[in-house]
Amino acid sequence: MPSGASCLARSDVWASTETRARAARAVLFPAGGVAAIVASIALLLMVGGYDVPRALAALWTGSVGSWYALTSATLVRAIPLMLTGCAIAIAFRAGVFNIGAEGQLLAGGAGATAIALTMPGAGTGALILALAAGALAGAGWAAIAAVLREKFGVLEVISTIMLNFIALYAVSFLVRGPLQEPTHAYPQSSTIAEGVRLARIPGAGRLHAGIAIALIVVLVAGWALRHTASGFRMMAVGESPSAAASAGLIDVRRVTTLAFVASGALAGLAGAIEVLGVTYALYEDLSPGYGYTAIAVALLAGLDPWRGVVTASLFAALEAGAGAMQRDAGVPSTLVAVIEALLILAVVAAQAVRVRRAGVSSDSAASAREHAV
């Protein structure tokens, strides 16, 4: 877990207990979480009158039951979730409620496709350029909402949701207009040349090199949040803009804008990787809602990008398994959406309980109210 605590001497009592607690949490949290999820799925299946053992077996084989399922179904889905989850974590940490990862992902996919199609056969250079274009497009899409927020005080929760729809329809236009494949028969772009694709990992089915990019990006982002001055500023601003400005002399607008744009860049990168590693073309339904699931991924991970790797994999496995349940046991895949929603509720409730407990012991009235004037 992210911690400079490990570099402290063992005699430092608080550091060692803290580290131990974190280690314990790191092991117990996913284990308990998985058990609770499987139990609630079983319960819902029972209530719905489905064949519980058969459905659960399908859930297992469809997600982690085989090497193929693990790599080609679960991990392939985990890549965009890790990146968008990280995007959400960064934004939320800085107090920016970016609900627009979905739109930023689509913008990134479109940007990457445009570059990849205009410079075919240029190899690794073109691939890197296409990835960068995706990140840039995502950042640009987020920048619209960032400017609306800082200049006009438009709530980003509203603007980013609206921009999600605009992005969806923009992609829909692109694949029927400027970017449509030459025969004009299908609403999709031409296929991206092999040289500009992300390579598949040998022996791991459809799993591609994007997993390495995602892991490195998440690793660096998680480290930067805790260990760079810029990351610390984002955290401080998210915690209390007034204290950040007054005690830290932090330029709050600059920090929130930076976090917003960085968040968009990560979501855009996710879209680029999806196009260059999975679909090899731009489609309207490029994303099955990764940008929304990302919110659950980030919240369940306590807005920690590193823990987000675990929760992203968990949600990816759930969604992969849901597909199998639908095929093999006739269970509608929306059941998994219900589980995801329940998970978020459980996390939010647990957080509320923790805040209550901590608050009452000291100054409950103070925390309940922000001082006026």
Added chain:
Amino acid sequence: MTLTPPALALEGISKRFGPVAALDAVSLRVEPGQVHALLGENGAGKTTLMHVAFGMVAPDAGTIRVHGNRAHIGAPSDAIAAGVGMVHQHFTLVPAMTVAENLVLGGRGLLHRDAMSARVSNIARATGFALDPNATVETLSVGAQQRVEIAKALAREARILILDEPTAVLAPAEAEDLLQWLRGFARAGNSVVLITHKLNEALAVADTVTVLRQGRVVHSGAAAATTARELAVAMIGEESATLAAQQMDSLPPGGQSHDSGPENAVLAAQRIVVRDLVGRIRVRDASLTVRAGEIVGIAGVEGAGQRELLRALAGRCEIASGSLQRPPHIGFVPEDRHHDAVLLDRSLTDNVALRDAGSRRGRMPWQMFRAHTRALVHDFDVRVPSLGTTMRTLSGGNQQKLVLAREMTEPADARSTDLAHAAAKTLIVENPTRGLDVRASADVHARLRAARDHGAAVVIYSTDLDEVLALATRILVMRDGTLSEVPIDRDAVGRVMLGTV
């Protein structure tokens, strides 16, 4: 031996927070018609005990009786139904709503706007408070907001009124008015519990005084039968009481200014003008020079512009015109620490690292910050279970001590890995001891004087005029945005503050 049962009786109340026994079998009897002062240091359990009485904290053991009847108080609504009202240290009003709307908040059924205004008028008549039912709460002064808070409790027919440090936010004259009013309210057959750590206040207004220390009752009896010294010893122990008294007396008011000419000026403002967010002028052509080795005290009634002046000097708000020379690093201790100084849900180390985070580059030197925090906690005697705990778990006094500690030392150098622990050269402090107990206040005063003796340039403002008089080497009075120098004399300062020269 009274025949009438006590208005409020808490019997054998115990409460633990984790390993800490916040309250240990505490009993308290509040008689009708009396003001009962509840004294104690920060963290002694005063507020927790009253939160139990008001249903905000569930006790582990003990019973509550109201007018002799056992009351089950599990939530504030139960307390209100039983006739108990509480005025919190941090108000619980909705700033954007009017006085009338705030008063009826929490009621049931349909809202009759006409009846609402009539009700406010009734309360205003009964209490003698001047309440404008249509004024928005955020436009009111702190003192007026407090009166709305009291009126709110009375609107719900409270016969037992609990007030948590009510005078901490008031100017001296306002505080006197409030205490007078509380006496009158009690005389009419009601009861008042006054949480405070101001000994003189307790002795002046209360009939009965109870002292809590580390969650236990260490003294309880008639106010007339005790002395300030006795109460101080009960609160903080013989040794500490002597020490605190010495520190208070160690320097005559004013002290000695170092002989320093204008060339020693650390902070110099020339005819600065500061406007608020709406564009109104709050500071008008203010000029002042602060030299190394002096404490400049600012006095003024609430809203006279001192708040904006302090922020301008500290570089926390822009000046509209004029010139300001100031060093790059200025320690600033704002009065509202929850809002402006700390990250409540972050560790102490994070809070120390917050200082000057705006100009830091590259990596955060966490190891150095941890060592720095440990040193500050040790040097300033901040009581903490561990450095990893969040700011929220600290008592108000300890939070303030950590903020002072952070601001009174030069910010740690980003590149250096050793302890940058030099004393701050310039310090701007607003209400330095707000919410602090006797011992902590004496400690803060001693540290401010020590900083001055080490050559720091200090500017302080306090709503407590006596505090300004005790600390300052020079006093400037702020009135309607203009600044004028006044000799260190209580009457003279008071006259200029009110504009009755």
